[in-house]
Amino acid sequence: DMIVVYVNATVHKILFTTEGDQRPKAHGVIYQDADRVLHKAELAENVMSEVILSAGAIGSPQLLMLSGVGPRADLDAHGVNPVVLDHPMVGKGMGDNPMNKVIIPSPLPVELAPPSTVGITEFGSFIEGAALDAAPSVQSIAQFFKFRNLRLDGMSNDGLILQKVDGPVSRGYLELRNTNVDDNPYVTFNYYQEPEDLEK
Secondary structure, three states: OOOOOOOOOEEEEEEEEOOOOOOOEEEEEEEEOOOOOEEEEEOOOOOOOOOOOOOHHHHHHHHHHHOOEEOHHHHHHOOOOOOOEEOOOOOEEEOOOOEEEEEEOOOOOOOOOOOEEEEEOOOOOEEEEEEOOOOOOHHHHHHHHHHOOOOOOOOOOOEEEEEEOOOOOOOEEEEOOOOOOOOOOEEEOOOOOOHHHHOO
16 A cells, blocks of 8 residues: 655644544544645545554644644633543643753863763652754754853863652643744643652
């Protein structure tokens, strides 16, 4: 069988069949192509066909909610219709790893290859080190500084130590901003809400 891959396509909605008391079943999607034209793609008449949702930790719940699956109150507030399944846990349990950074100036280039674990604290957090001139993600680090209006000038020889909280207990939630799939939803991670995370 042939597989067709559409690039630069964005799914706007998952289509569900609801018959009687049966659970909703996905039978297709509505997507937008690179020219911003909407199309419908439906599953073939085959018991092995299925819709696989893999839009990430933020995109997946957003797409489910835009398709009518999620907390009814949130869906009603944004006029999502029909409500396919009132599921209170969609968009809940959002977690992220808080991170701290230390920049270490060096008169010479720091010879450290891709980000490496340089220590594990007694609290269970991981400490990673990377040289800004050797790390493969130097562009993303530069973007990180640009986003926060921090300067990166003259730092090509500096070392960078990052510390992340491993397995944070604090959990947050995601809410729709509106019904436009191109607009990122609101995400509240509730960093350090649980005292246990402050002790790590």
